Amino acid sequence: MDRIEFLEQISEIKNLIENVGGIIVSETVSEPANRDEVEQLEKAYHVCFPEDFVYYLTNVAAEVDIHWSFSRDVMQTTIKAIPSFLNRFNAIYSGSLMWSLKTLASNIEYFTRFNPNGVVLRESCTVTEENELIGTLAICEVPCGDEIRMNLAAPTESKPIFYLGHDNPDGSLIQLAPSFDAYVTQLLGLALVGSEIEQQLAFISESRDGLDSKSKNALLWIDYLKKFNK
Numbered sequence: 001m002d003r004i005e006f007l008e009q010i011s012e013i014k015n016l017i018e019n020v021g022g023i024i025v026s027e028t029v030s031e032p033a034n035r036d037e038v039e040q041l042e043k044a045y046h047v048c049f050p051e052d053f054v055y056y057l058t059n060v061a062a063e064v065d066i067h068w069s070f071s072r073d074v075m076q077t078t079i080k081a082i083p084s085f086l087n088r089f090n091a092i093y094s095g096s097l098m099w100s101l102k103t104l105a106s107n108i109e110y111f112t113r114f115n116p117n118g119v120v121l122r123e124s125c126t127v128t129e130e131n132e133l134i135g136t137l138a139i140c141e142v143p144c145g146d147e148i149r150m151n152l153a154a155p156t157e158s159k160p161i162f163y164l165g166h167d168n169p170d171g172s173l174i175q176l177a178p179s180f181d182a183y184v185t186q187l188l189g190l191a192l193v194g195s196e197i198e199q200q201l202a203f204i205s206e207s208r209d210g211l212d213s214k215s216k217n218a219l220l221w222i223d224y225l226k227k228f229n230k
Helices: 003-019 033-043 051-060 074-082 101-106 106-113 178-187 197-204 216-229
Strands: 023-030 063-069 094-100 136-141 146-151 160-162 173-178
Touching: 003 023, 003 051, 003 178, 003 216, 023 136, 033 101, 033 106, 051 178, 063 101, 063 178, 074 197, 094 101, 094 136, 101 106, 101 136, 106 136, 146 216, 160 178, 173 178, 173 197, 197 216
Parallel strands: none
Antiparallel strands: 023 063, 063 094, 136 146, 146 160, 160 173
16 A cells, blocks of 8 residues: 555545544644664664564655544444444444554653563464563554554564553453554554444454454444445
C-alpha cells in the first residue's frame, strides 16, 4: 500500500463515519520519515524494525493519528441496526489508527527497562503473561491505558501485533495481526473500528490470526456504514 492509496482509504472511512453521524476527532497523517531517521531510532533501540513497519514509516507517514467517535445516540442506533453481534457490552463507539516515530523516540527508556540485554528471540511467536513486555515494542497507547505492541522477539520475519490490557483478569494477550502490514490493512478494512479490545473481539478470527475484515461480522458492520452512503 502506498501513501496515495492509504490517504484514499482514510478519506473513504471519514465519509462512512460522518454519514452515519460519527465525528472525526483527529486526522493527522504526516509526511513520511527518511531512512536515516529510522536507522537512528533502530540504533537507539538496538533492534531492527521489520521491513513492513519501516516501509510504512518511510513511504506512508512518520506519524498517523486518526480517531473517530460515536455519540451515545449513534452508538445505540448501531446496536439496534446490527443486533446479531452488538450489544451494550461490546458496542462500537470509536475507531483509531496510530503510530509515531516521535513517540517511539520518546519511549526508548521504557523499552530498554524490560530489555537490558537486548531482544531475546522466543521459540514461538507466543507472548505470555510472564514475558509480555520482554522483546515487545509499544506502537501506541490505547485511550483506556492499554497498549498495541509489536512482538520483536518472534523468530519470524514478520513481527506479530497484539493487544496488551492493563487489567486483564485472566492475563490473556490477544493477537491482532501476524504483521504490521496485516494490522493496518485489516483495520482499514474495518473502518478503523475501536482500539479498545472489547470493540475488536467480534472481528478477530483464528483463521486469520487476528482481525479479519472479511468475516461475517465485519461484512455486517461495513454494510451498515455503506448503506448511508448510497
